[in-house]
Every structure is written in C-alpha cells, then in structure tokens.
Amino acid sequence: MNIRGALAGLVLAASTVFGARAAPAPAEIKVGTLYASTGPFAAISMPAYDGIKLWVKQANAAGGVYVKPYHKKIPLKLIAYDDQSNTATAATLYNQLITQDHVEILISDSGSVLTSVAVPIAREHKQLLFDLSGTGAPFFSKDNPYIVLMSLPISTLWPKAQADFLNDVGWRAGVRKVAILYATNDFTGTHAKSLAGYLRKAGKETIVYDQGVPTNTTNYSVLINNIAAAKPDAVIELGYPGNDIAFLRALQDSGEKFRYVFTLFGGFEMHAVLGGAGASAMVGTFTYIPAALYPYKVNYGPTVEQFHAAWDKAYPPGSGVAWGADGLMGYMSGLVIERALATTPGMSQLDLRRAVFALSGKLDTLAGAFRLNPVGAQIGEMTPMGQLRADGPHAVRPVAVYPPALAMGKPEFGPRSGQ
Amino acid sequence: MSPEPPLLVVEDLVKRFGGFRALDGVSFHLAPGEVLGLVGPNGSGKTTCINVISGLYPPDGGRVSYLGHSIGGVASHVLARRGINRTFQSPKPFLSLTVRENVLVAATYGNAGVAPDLDALLASVELDTLADRPAGELNSAQQKTLDLARALATSPRVLLVDELAAGLNPAELGRMADRLRALAAGGMALLVVEHLMGFIDRVTDRVVVMNAGHEFFEGTLAAAIKDPEVIRVFLGGAHG
Amino acid sequence: MRKRGLLPDLLLPALVLVAFGAAPFLYSNELMLFNFVTFLALAQGLNIVYGFTGYLPFGYVGFYGAGAYGFALAVMHLHAPPLAAMAAGGAAALVLAVVLLPLLRLSGAYFAIASLAAAQAVYEVVSNPALENVTKGPYGVSLSGVFAPRFSYFVALAILGGAFALVVWLRNSRFGLALQAIREDPVSAASAGVSVVRGRTIAWLLSALVAGLVGAAFAWHISVFYPDTAFDLGVSIFATVFVLFGGATTLTGPLLGVLILYGVYNWIGITVPQYFQFIYGALIVGLVLFLPNGLVSLLTARGIRVP
C-alpha cells in the first residue's frame, strides 16, 4: 500500500467515524420539489408531481428507503411548492427548499423552462439538482457538477430517432418535403432545431416550412393553411399537450391531409391529448412512444402492468389525473434516487452525484435505459417512433414502428396527394 | 375712461367646436385699471371667450394680443407667468391640498418676478383662518374665493373673472365687489363675466354685450339697458 | 408646516434600509429578501407616477422588463461590466418612457389600458423568435458570467434608497406639490402656472427609471430569466395592489402594502396560490368600495399626517 492509498484510507475511515458521530441518522429524508398547478407547464408538471407522490407513498408504506450511510430504512418527507409555471416564483421557491427546508434531495419541476432557474441556484448552493425532464443543452457543462438529468434524452440528441425514421422508412415511402411547426420554448424549440439539423445533415428531405409560434398558441387554423400552401409530405408539430390538442383539432377541422403528421405528446401524454382532441383527430398520426407503452424488458422497478395497476390504485380513472409519460418519469426518477440512496458512499451532495453516476448504464426501467454522459445529461431513455391506431371508436393505441428492433408493426403513410 | 393704451386687444376672435361657432368674431379691448363687464345670455360665448384668452383652447381665427404681442394658442401656464390669469365658473381648487398649498403652488409657478406675501393675500380674501384646511372642506363660495386668491398669487396684470358672484350672500357680494374695484385701482385690468346685473353695475366701467358668439354692444351698463337690441336679445334669449 | 414632516419622512426609509441591509446576514433565503426589496422599490416607483399625477399605468412592468433586457443585452453583446449594464437597463426604460410619452395625452382609464398594451407589445417584440440573435427571443437569457447574488442585492437596496429619496423629495418640495395640483385638476394647475406636460413627463420618466433599474437589478440577481418573467403582468398587479392597499402619495402606504401583502403571500400564498389570488381579488374589490385611499386614509382622514 502506498502512502497516498494509506492516507485515503485514513481519511475515509475518519470521515466514516466522525461523520457518523456528527450526523446521527435523521428521522426522515427530505425530498423537495416544485410543481405547477396552473399555467402552460401544468399539463406536464402535475402528472410528474403525481408520479413523485406515488413513489414517496409507496416507499413510506414499505417503511422508508434504505440509506446506505446509516444502514437503515428512513422514511421520506416530500416538501413541494406550487410555482404556477412562473420562473420568478420558482426561483424563490428553489431557494426556499435549499436554504430554509434544507432538503437532502432536490428535484426540479418538469420541463426546461422551470428547470432553468434552478440550475444557477443549485450550483450556487452546491446542491445536486435532480433534473426531472429539463433537457435544455445549456444546463450541462463541465464546470457544474451539481446537475443530473433523470429522464428523457438531452434535446439535442432526442430527435435523431425521428430524423433517422424519415430518412430511412420515410424516404422509401416517398416523403420528400417536410414542414416543422414548433412552439418557441426551450424544450420544443431546441428539439425542432436539432431535428432540422439532423434532416439537413442527411441531405435527403427538404424543409419547406419551419416556423415557431408562441407556446400559448391555441389557434392553428391559419397556420395549417400556410403549411398546406407549402405542400409538404410530412408535417411535424412540436409543442406541449395543449398545442398538440389544438393543432390536431384544427387539422381535422381544416380537412387538409398530409402523408405523415407527427405530434410529440400524442404518445407521451396520450390520454390527455385524447381527452382534448378526440380519437378521430389522432388516428394515423405519428409520435414518440415512451417505454411504458410498448413491451420493454426492465431490470429495475415495476413492469408496465405492475406500474399501471399501482397508478390506477393511487389515482383511479376519473380522478382527473391522467396517466402518461410524465407521471412515469416522476415515479421512475424517484426509483433511481432510491437506488442511489441505497448505494451512496455518503450523504454529501457530491456523494449522491457519484452514486447516481455509478448507476449509469446499469438500469433499464420503464422510462428506458438510464445512461448519463460525463456532464450529467441523459443519453439513454431513447424513445422509439410510434403510430397511433384506432382502438374502438373513441380510443387509440400506440404501435411502435421504428427502429426495426423495437417495431411491433409497419408504419402506414397517408395517400400521396393528387393521386 | 382710461387714458392708457390697452393691455389686451381681442380682434375678430373665432372658436369652433365641430360645426358650432362658439365665438364668431368677437372684438374688444381692455386697459390697465379698467373693469370690463362681459354680459350676454347663456351660450353666447362669454366663458369660451375667457377660455381662449387664458390659453385653455387655441383660437381658430382672429387675434388676441397682450402688451402688443399675439398670444393666441400660448399655453395657460405660460400666460399665467406673463400676467394673465382667471377664475373658473365652477371653482376648481386642488381639493386634497390645503388652502395655503393651493396658493403656494400658484405663487411658486405662476410668478415671473417676486411672489406676493401669501399670508397677507389670504387675509385680504378672508381665507387666512382656513389656511391649513384641505380645500375640499371649503364651501362653494369659499372655493370660489380660493380660485381668486390663487389667481392673485400669480400677480396678474389681466384678471379674467368668470361668474364669481353667483352663490355669494349680499354682504359677501359687497365685499367681493369692493375687492375687485381695489384691484383695478391698483392698475390691474379685469374682465368680468357675470349674470348678476347689480354686481356688474357696481364693479364695471363699461360692458360688452355678446350674443351668438360675437359682441353687438359696447358702452356703459346704463346705456346698454336702454339699447333696444340688448333688450330684445335678453328678453328673447334663453336667459329670460 | 410641510417641513414638520421631513424628519419622519427620512426616518422611515432609513429604518427600512437598515433592516433590509442587515437581513441577508440573518436569513438565508436571499432571493426572497431580494423580492421584497424589488417590490418595495417598484411600489415607490409606481407611487411617483400614480400617487403624484393620478396616472395608473397597468403596464408598469414594461419598464421593469425593458430594464432587465437592457441589462442583459449590454452584458451579452457589449460585454459590459454589471454596473455599466445597470445604467443601460435604466436607459432602456427611459427610452421606452420617452417613446410612450404620447400616452400621457389619454385620460385615466385609457392611459391604464394603453400602457398595458404597450408593455405587452414590448414583450411581443422582445420574445419574438425572429429576434433570437438579439434578445434570445422566447428562449430566455442566461447571464451566468455576471452572477453575483450578494452584490446585486445591495445594488437593489441602493435603488430602493433612491426611490425612497425621490418620494421624500416629492412629498416635501414645491415640485411635488405642483404634481399633486396637476393630479387634482390639470386645468387649474395650468392657470396656476404649472406646466402640466412638463410635470407629468418628469414624474413619468422618474417612475420609469426606478422600474428600469429594479428590472436591471433583477436580471443581474437571478441571471437566468425569460421574457415572460421579465414582462410578467403579475409584477404590475402586485405593485398596483400594494400601493392601493397602503395608500398612494405616502411613503408608508406602499411600504405597508408590500410588507403586509407580500409577507402574507410568502407565508401562505406559495402553498395555496388560488386561495391567495382569491383573497387578493377580494381585497381589491373591498378597497375600491370601502377604502379607496388605502389603509393610511384611516389616519389621514382624521387629519393625522402619515410619513
């Protein structure tokens, strides 16, 4: 044993001894998060928050989570505030969670916008931010170790699946001209840009329409007229669930037909979009499919059936809590945190970071493969392409169509126009 | 009559509101130390005339000159500093300010030279005992007096008085008339719009009678009430 | 007799400044303290234009947002040091105020709504994706390079000091008296020799400057923000309610409004915002109907001078 090793061993031993003495096992592990009960992000935030609540409830029903440094199970205490989709309010509340509530685990609100203000605050206070679904690329940098993206691939990587699909299957089916209509927020804006980048790089399809609209847009009729004037084969609409609902309804009302129509939340929050747009507006459209909507082999956490049952028990159908990918992501992030607590070498925030990084590449959950890059961005959890098929008159079901390894059916493109 | 050259000359003054000609070619002049009465039935343009001279509205035609310079269209606050001021038909004090503050604002902003002694001024109009009360607590007659005091605080050379007497009791009327005469005796030129003929009789040197936006008689009140045209206008007019 | 009020007029702000100067050393949620300072300054800034000229700009937040973006643009494009960027924020608000001067021709209610529309219009321009290269459009700005929470807190406190000083000056000067004369009756103010246009313009510009500087300090303090945060109508609403609740034209009124209402908001509002929104609305309705001059009018109506 060399000197450095001996020293390290000594320090480790000391920290264990003194650490244990200085901090006896707490009565509870405080988990802090924010949710948006109102505003543009409520649609993705509330289900995620419901997912986190479900995780905390189940963990506490089992006597708490096992925390390795204390060698025992400790109950969770969830502290959550409502930021109402307002970033200024959110900033104050993140501060509150860190400086007043002294939470051990800080989970950001859903989406890039409400996560963005947490990044500098968490870093300032040296608190690890469990970034739920804020996929904005600028959050992740080498000089900031205090962030880790729990679910959804970083938005610069995510759209590759769709670009590949269009270049491969789409091209063979005759898709030549693409229209992209996106809501201008960090999430769908970045998504749209990198999608366009992938398409341009491949150099096959041409982008004939590329337009951003405010996220609060609810009226798509004129926009659809404008898109139709550009005569695209494929129309890709990227927005939050509210945008997707309004877009799909307007598309149906306009009577315009395109060979390929894509919405992001048609699959991710299928039930919510179904409730707003109706099945007939959704049938045949393409979307991303979260792992929970196709048979996915997990090595950690519940299976689809188990999760669905647990969710329905906690939030019975009709309770107004829609079941979708965001709820799943909230829940699964909790499970990953639980595993990190069970394996962490210590309770410091950087210890927790080490524990989470150690899980990278090892977990396959309902949210997908959990893989992190060195700066804390999620590069696993890729979502396959899917198409929505009619499931009776008032429902739709997703069918994975790409990549071939995951496909459960063949994609069906609409008829060529003018033929 | 006054031997001095006129301070204020109004020639062919026109003011239109939409299609309505509120002033349709009024002419008169006013000399230092003179009190000119402006009479006429309701709607004959008396108040509009004061509003145009005091700068509230720009004229649409004709000419207003003061000390030989045209002042048509010059803003009220500039005219106040140059020595033209007025009172309002329905008093317009600054309700939430005290009586003294009302006058102080005018003394500060409306004087080109040295401001008058405010205590003396308030005493001269019998408002000294109310000096620290908010103007909103005064009765209507007191508010009218405050209007006058505020105008006087700007040391005007021409004072336009719009129905100051209405609502005053006989004793107050007498004192007010004396006050206006004293101002004229000090060299101030006054234009007085009034319905109360007794008051007009007491304070004015001569009168201009208006109807339908222009003047048709000028002379003493005694002569006016004998003029058949004046009689016709007043008896046939809305005033009755 | 005006002079008699000068001492309390100076004491009260001094007390507040000392308290908020010491607070960060005693309480660690500095952002919450910063928000208090922000609203204290905004309420006094609004007090300048509403309390002294009677004009209530619903779009007051437009100046705040202009200040925030003035700061951000100076940092992003000119690499200005933060204090110089603060000046740019103030200047941006002043420029906007000058552009909007024609609104002062409108009477009360129209002015209120037109100013709101103006703030929305500026927001639509700043947040437009077409200007992404300039303002970052709807994607918000990140100024992590100048992030300095403690320093910017004290800069905000200094701005609050300036806002207090302006209100103290207006309350104890003849110019302030002239402004109140304009508020009471513009026509007779003009006959008293007061230039109505000049008075309103100065009050409007000062008020805009305060909001612009506060917005710049906000941009500096928080360092990551979006156009809908910088132009959040809620900022106007809060500032307006605080001023109305306490009572305009005084130092105490807006101060009370912020300390009580924003205090209660941070105490219970953050956990049950809808109930709080309801109470806010009910308070506004009740105040307009029963106490249109705010809390302090309970005292001033009895002839007691409130600082």
Place this chain on the structure above:
Amino acid sequence: MLIGAIVAGVVFGLYFTLVGLGLNLVFGVMRIVNLAHGDFLMLGGYAAWWLLSAFGIHPLPAAAIVLVVFMLAGLPLYYLVVPRLQRARDSEMLSLILFFGLSQMIEAVTTIVVGTTERSLPGRLLGIGPMIVLGARLPKPWVFSAAVSAVAVLGVYLYLYRTRLGTLTRAVMVSRDEALATGIDIHRVSAIAFGISLGLAGIAGVFAPFMLGSITPNIGVGLNITAFAVIVVGTLGNPLGTVVGGIVYGVSLMLMQTYFSSWANLLPNLLLIAVLLARPQGLYGRRVRLA
C-alpha cells in the same frame, strides 16, 4: 391565401364582435370598464363544457341556458357594486380596478373548482371538416360561431332600437344626467344592460373552445385586452360600432397570421395604442375622451 385570410378574418371578426359587444354595452350605459368581462366569458366556456360532460347538452341549447343564467346573475351583481362605484369621484378608473379584482377572484375560484387542464368541446358537435365560403376553406365550427355571433348582434340591435327599454337604454347612453332628469329609472335600465352584457359574454364563452382551440381559467386577462382593442377600434360606448372593430381586428389578425405569423400577437396591442392616440373617438364614432 389572401382571399382565404380575409374571409377567415371576417368570420373570426364576427366572433370577436360578440366578445367585445357586452363590454361596450356596459361602457356605453354605465361609463365603467368591466375588466372581468373576459372572465365571465371563460365561465361561459366552462359552463358549456360542464353541461356537455355532465348532462350531454349540446352547445346550442347550452348557449341559451348560459344566456339566461348569466343575465339573471348580472342583475344582483350590478346592484351590489355599480351604484356604489358611480358615486365615487373617478368612477371610470375605480371601476377598472374593482373589476380587475373581481377578475382575479373569478379566475381563482374557477381554478380551485375545475383545475387548470385545458378543456375543449369536440369540434364534431358543430360539424366536421371544412366549409367552403367564397373559395376559402373554413372550419365548420368557425362558421357556426360566427353565425351565432351575427344573431346576437342583431338581437342587441333589435333590443336597442325596437323596444321601449332599448330606447331608454339609448337615452341613458347619450346622457345619464338628462335621462335621470326626465325620470328614467337609470338603475333598472343599467342593471338590465349589465345582465345582457354578461349573457353575451356567456354565449361568446360557449363558442370559445371552438374558436380559441381550448379554454383554461386564465384566458380572461388576454381576452380583456383583445375585447378592449376591438371596442376601442370600433367605438367606445357604441355597441354597434363593435362590429367594425371586430371585423377590422379579425381581418388584420388573419392577415398577420398568414404573412407574419410570429408577429401576430403584437397586433391587438399596437392596434389599441394606435387608435387611442390617432383617433381616440374610434373608427366609427365621435366621442372625445382626452385628458
């Protein structure tokens, strides 16, 4: 595309006439600005959603129910706040603030009761697919909503010009003081106008899910600005001038969305400011309201 935008604009404009009509009626009669107008509209939308999902009532009968209920609700609300407001010195300004407070209360209560999920009504209730009008393809629900709006405008016209109460209402609009002097029961006339205004907001709300895509409890504030822009562009205090305002707004909005879509939201704000400054009496009137 140009023709399409203009036709769509007229249709859209007719709907926005309905949105602004009640607001303008109240302003004309009472000289107060009901900043909660957009929130009553929002309530109308939720009422339609509730009537459909709980009782399966089609939006058309729902509109009739909402009209009656909202009108009746307007009467007590009027007597509770408006007469008191009008005694104040600056009632126009105070009403703005008061109704703003009311707007906040309504939004809060709605959020507490129904949550913030976007709600909409199935478009198929008013017909699926496009309708060809003058060569332009329009969603059927739009045409339907515009038709209802036109009927409502006609109804208000008939009320004002063909009934005794309407004549009295117009008298109050011309001069409140003179109407009072001639012995008109101002409060009765005003209360009914207030009720009609709420009823109109309610109907506009029923069709809001079709025209706006979906509704949430917080759409009120934005709708208020738009409604105000519409009636200022038309003529404040002249309910029928609202038609002009609505169509100018609708057509310019559609043209903006077609040719400069990212700048479309700028439109109502600029239109409002421009008209207030350049032609404060509106495009269709002669009232002056400068300081």
